Structures are given as C-alpha cells and as structure tokens.
Amino acid sequence: MAAYLVRRLLLTIPVLLGVATLVFALIHLVPGDPAQAMLGEGASQEEVQRLRTSLGLDRPLLAQYTGFLGGLVRGDLGTSFRYNTPVTQQITSRLGNTAKLALAAMLVAILFAVPLGIIAAVFRGRAPDHAAMTLALAGISMPNFWLGPLLAILFAVYLGWLPVSGTGSLAHLVLPAVTLGAALSAILARMTRASLLEELRELYVLAARARGLSGARAVLRHAFRNSLIPVVTIIGLQFGAVLTGTIITETIFAWPGLGRLLIQAINFRDYPLVQGCILFIAVTYVVMNLLTDLTYGLLDPRIRYE
Amino acid sequence: MMVKVGGFIVALAVALALFGPSLSPYDPSTQELARRLEGPSLQHPFGLDELGRDILTRIASGARISLLVGLAVVSVSSLAGMFFGSVAGYFGGRVDDVISRVIDVLMAFPGILLAIALVAVLGPSLVNVVLALSVIGWVGYARLVRGQALRAREFEFVQAARALGAGSPRIVLRHVLPTTLPSVVVQATLGMAGAIIAEASLSFLGLGVQPPTPSWGTMLDAGRAHLFDAPHLTVFPGVAIALLVLGFNFLGDGLRDRVDPKMQR
Numbered sequence: 001m002a003a004y005l006v007r008r009l010l011l012t013i014p015v016l017l018g019v020a021t022l023v024f025a026l027i028h029l030v031p032g033d034p035a036q037a038m039l040g041e042g043a044s045q046e047e048v049q050r051l052r053t054s055l056g057l058d059r060p061l062l063a064q065y066t067g068f069l070g071g072l073v074r075g076d077l078g079t080s081f082r083y084n085t086p087v088t089q090q091i092t093s094r095l096g097n098t099a100k101l102a103l104a105a106m107l108v109a110i111l112f113a114v115p116l117g118i119i120a121a122v123f124r125g126r127a128p129d130h131a132a133m134t135l136a137l138a139g140i141s142m143p144n145f146w147l148g149p150l151l152a153i154l155f156a157v158y159l160g161w162l163p164v165s166g167t168g169s170l171a172h173l174v175l176p177a178v179t180l181g182a183a184l185s186a187i188l189a190r191m192t193r194a195s196l197l198e199e200l201r202e203l204y205v206l207a208a209r210a211r212g213l214s215g216a217r218a219v220l221r222h223a224f225r226n227s228l229i230p231v232v233t234i235i236g237l238q239f240g241a242v243l244t245g246t247i248i249t250e251t252i253f254a255w256p257g258l259g260r261l262l263i264q265a266i267n268f269r270d271y272p273l274v275q276g277c278i279l280f281i282a283v284t285y286v287v288m289n290l291l292t293d294l295t296y297g298l299l300d301p302r303i304r305y306e
Numbered sequence: 307m308m309v310k311v312g313g314f315i316v317a318l319a320v321a322l323a324l325f326g327p328s329l330s331p332y333d334p335s336t337q338e339l340a341r342r343l344e345g346p347s348l349q350h351p352f353g354l355d356e357l358g359r360d361i362l363t364r365i366a367s368g369a370r371i372s373l374l375v376g377l378a379v380v381s382v383s384s385l386a387g388m389f390f391g392s393v394a395g396y397f398g399g400r401v402d403d404v405i406s407r408v409i410d411v412l413m414a415f416p417g418i419l420l421a422i423a424l425v426a427v428l429g430p431s432l433v434n435v436v437l438a439l440s441v442i443g444w445v446g447y448a449r450l451v452r453g454q455a456l457r458a459r460e461f462e463f464v465q466a467a468r469a470l471g472a473g474s475p476r477i478v479l480r481h482v483l484p485t486t487l488p489s490v491v492v493q494a495t496l497g498m499a500g501a502i503i504a505e506a507s508l509s510f511l512g513l514g515v516q517p518p519t520p521s522w523g524t525m526l527d528a529g530r531a532h533l534f535d536a537p538h539l540t541v542f543p544g545v546a547i548a549l550l551v552l553g554f555n556f557l558g559d560g561l562r563d564r565v566d567p568k569m570q571r
Contacts, residue, residue, distance in 0.1 A: 018411030146544030240416025
C-alpha cells in the first residue's frame with residue numbers, strides 16, 4: 001500500500017504544477033493591460049502603474065512565475081483588489097459556508113438516491129423501476145439553475161415553508177442543498193441500481209436465500225453492502241461537480257460561499273481573487289480525486305497492484 | 307425507441323430555431339412595457355417578460371443560440387480531440403506523454419470551472435463562450451480517440467498498410483480515425499447536451515451571451531428577480547433547456563446502445 005501511496009502522490013505533483021501554471025497564465029490572457037481593465041478607462045496613468053507594480057506585472061514573466069509559485073508554497077495567493085485583504089483570508093472566511101452546502105447536498109443525494117436505486121434494482125423491469133429511473137433521468141437533465149428557482153417558487157413563494165435566500169438557520173440550507181444534490185442523486189441512484197443488480201446475480205445471494213433469509217434481508221445485509229464500493233467511488237468522483245455546482249447554487253440563493261465570491265470577483269474584475277478562488281477549487285478537486293483513488297486502492301487490493 | 311424520442315425532440319428544436327422566429331408575429335426584441343410580466347394568454351402563450359417581450363418568440367430565438375453554440379463547440383472540440391488523440395495514440399512515446407499530461411492538467415479542473423475562468427478574463431461574448439467550452443471540451447474526445455488509436459495501430463489492416471509503405475498521416479487519416487468515428491459520434495451527441503447546459507450556465511451567471519440577444523440562460527437569470535410576481539419567466543425557458551438536453555441525452559444513449567452491442571440489455 002505504501003508504494004501505491006507514494007506513486008499516486010508523485011503522479012499528483014505534475015498535475016498540481018500544471019494547474020498552478022494555467023491559473024498563473026489567466027491574468028496574462030486578459031486582453032490589453034490587466035491593471036487598466038481592473039481600474040477602468042477613467043484611471044490615470046499613475047494609478048495603472050501603481051497597480052501594475054503591486055500586482056507584480058512590471059517584473060519579467062519568469063520572475064512573476066517563480067514569485068507566484070513561491071507564494072503558493074507559503075500559502076500566499078496575493079491581495080484582493082476589491083477588499084484590499086489577503087486572498088486567502090477572503091477564501092477561508094467563505095469556505096465554511098461552501099463546505100456546509102456541499103456536505104448537505106451530498107447527504108441529501110445519498111438519502112434520496114440509495115433507497116431509489118435499491119427499489120429500482122429489486123423491482124427490475126417493473127413499474128417502480130421505470131418510475132425511479134425516469135425520475136433519475138429527469139434529475140440529470142434538469143439544470144440546477146432551473147431546478148433552484150422552481151423549488152423556490154413552490155416552497156418559498158406558493159407554500160411559504162422555506163426562505164428563498166440567505167443564511168442563518170437550517171431552513172435556509174434546505175433549498176440550496178436539494179438543488180445542488182439533485183443531479184448527484186440521479187447519478188447515484190443509477191449507479192446503485194446497476195451495482196446492486198450485478199451483486200444480486202452472485203451465487204452468495206442465492207445461497208443466503210437458500211439458507212432461509214428473507215428477500216429483503218438478503219438484499220440489504222449481503223448484496224447491498226458489496227454493491228457500495230462503486231457507489232462510494234462515484235460519490236468521491238462527483239465531488240468536483242458538486243463543487244462547481246456551488247457556484248450556480250450560491251448565486252441563485254445568495255449563499256455567501258466561495259462560488260458566490262468567485263462570481264462577485266469576476267464582476268469586479270478582481271483578478272487576484274479570481275485566480276485564488278479558481279486555484280483553490282481546482283486543488284481541492286485534485287486532492288479529493290486523490291483521496292478517492294487511495295480509498296479505492298484500500299478497498300480493492302487489485303488496484304494497488306496494477 | 308430512445309433514438310426516436312430523442313431524434314423527435316431534437317428535430318422539433320431545430321425546426322423551432324429555423325422557422326420559429328420568422329413565423330412568430332412578434333419580434334424577440336420589441337418591448338411592450340405597459341404589459342410587462344403579463345402571464346400566458348392566447349395572444350402570448352408563454353406570456354411576456356420583464357420588458358414586455360414575447361417569451362415564446364424569445365425561446366425560439368434562444369434555441370438558435372443554444373444549437374449554434376452546441377454545434378460550434380462540438381465541432382471544434384471533436385476535431386481537435388480527434389487530431390490530438392490519434393496523434394498521441396498512434397505515435398506513442400514522447401508525443402503521447404506531452405499530450406497526455408496536458409489532458410491530465412485540463413481534466414484536473416472540475417466541470418466548467420476552467421470555462422468560467424477563461425470567460426472571466428477574456429470577457430463575456432458568444433465567441434469567447436465557444437472558445438472556452440472548446441478548450442475544456444476537446445479533452446474528452448482526445449482521451450477517447452487516444453485509447454482507440456492505441457488499439458487500432460495493432461490491427462492487421464493498419465500493419466498491412468504500414469507494410470505496403472503508407473505514410474503515417476495517411477494511415478491515421480484513412481485507417482485509424484475511421485475506427486474511432488462511431489464512438490466520437492456518440493460522444494458528440496452527448497456533448498451537445500453538455501455544451502447547451504454549459505452555455506446556459508455561463509449566460510445565467512452573466513458570463514455568456516449578453517442582452518438583448520435572447521439566450522435561455524439569460525432569460526432564466528432575468529426570471530430570478532420575478533419569482534414572486536411572474537414565475538412564468540422562469541418556468542418556460544427552463545422547460546426548453548431541460549427538454550432539449552433530455553432529447554440529446556436520449557439520442558446519445560440510444561446511439562451508444564446501437565454502436566456498442568454490450569450495452570443492450
């Protein structure tokens with residue numbers, strides 16, 4: 001396992017370096033002068049020059065690049081142009097809210113998808129299966145920027161049960177979490193169904209039934225537990241989709257997280273903050289994928305000996 | 307069955323995009339401010355938006371944008387992906403290493419994050435949306451084609467062509483790429499759904515097509531301010547997106563079942 005761990009960690013380094021390089025290149029893709037773009041057309045030449053100096057844009061490209069990488073190692077992502085505070089401070093202040101939303105969404109997805117997948121597999125080819133899978137397909141096809149407003153219309157406007165935006169209570173979390181969790185839920189339900197169907201074909205399930213176990217017990221105690229490995233992997237791999245999903249969900253429900261911070265930074269042309277948010281989300285994604293791979297390697301020995 | 311249902315939905319959307327705007331008695335930009343936010347009626351089946359524009363006509367015009375962006379992104383991404391994927395898979399070695407590392411890095415960005423980043427710095431416009439979505443889009447095709455090209459170079463007919471003295475470009479173009487086409491077509495059909503959702507997401511966030519050009523994403527964004535007083539602004543553009551995406555997903559899934567007999571259960 002140690003060799004697998006080291007190999008997997010070593011493979012991650014060039015990917016992280018590539019991600020950092022791409023994020024560094026972003027500010028240089030701004031058409032014209034980034035400092036001018038940030039300050040607007042009305043800014044004086046001195047103001048533009050001052051900002052160029054503070055962003056380090058007046059230094060040679062290689063010096064900028066090594067400075068950027070050095071900053072990353074020290075956890076320094078620069079200073080936000082809008083807030084005039086360190087980018088890391090802005091990110092950490094919003095991180096808790098995004099983590100709360102992402103975890104709640106994953107919980108909603110699991111609570112909804114697993115029973116749906118089990119019902120579909122057990123009743124394969126019959127009405128409950130068709131109903132569950134149609135629901136799952138609808139969940140995949142329904143973009144969250146439409147589902148969110150629809151849920152808000154139903155539960156906030158017509159029924160008045162839940163608040164339409166903001167934070168503060170658990171009730172505020174319900175609509176954003178369901179909106180964000182719906183697509184993952186649909187994918188998980190399909191995966192649970194497929195994985196459970198595979199297991200139900202196995203002889204040990206038949207043996208359990210032959211020993212007199214009820215159908216429900218054979219499914220839940222034996223087949224379901226074994227079908228969980230691919231489902232757990234999908235949850236890990238889908239974390240990236242959940243993470244990018246927060247950008248839209250937080251915008252819909254005015255949820256003060258990292259995604260909303262990114263969109264606000266874009267609208268304000270706060271490029272250091274944009275770079276910081278993008279880098280943070282991408283690195284979190286890479287690390288989550290790494291953890292998923294390592295967990296998978298731990299669960300299934302065949303993978304680490306490949 | 308899936309192919310037929312999907313094909314029907316897509317054909318309907320194409321017909322709406324082609325003929326809808328010219329058949330409609332209204333112009334997508336003409337405002338009737340006195341009747342703004344008016345609900346559905348016989349005269350305006352989907353109602354009027356926040357500036358009193360006919361929503362049905364704007365949905366038909368928005369279909370043009372969605373399909374156009376989808377087609378452009380899928381064409382650019384699939385061509386670039388086929389080129390880099392076949393080169394990496396066929397030649398292997400250093401070339402493959404470099405292309406594969408670039409693919410790894412681009413795949414390290416989740417979903418449309420990189421597209422958001424690119425549009426954020428390049429500025430919001432239709433062309434930049436296509437460019438940004440293609441930059442992330444080609445990677446999936448390249449991976450797919452690379453794997454198949456790797457396999458195809460061992461096929462006997464490819465080795466025979468090599469033995470007969472055919473050059474590498476000819477072998478890749480005439481022998482390797484055709485074997486990858488069925489999978490690429492399936493991926494492209496599913497890619498249309500992805501590109502349409504991505505374009506709408508970017509427009510929803512204010513990073514895509516800019517008003518007054520009608521786009522389904524910007525229509526949904528405008529509807530957000532009127533959830534309480536005019537929910538029809540949100541409902542109809544959303545139905546349009548979900549249906550078209552469902553259509554392409556059905557078509558893609560159905561085609562995949564036909565191309566890969568193992569998928570038929």
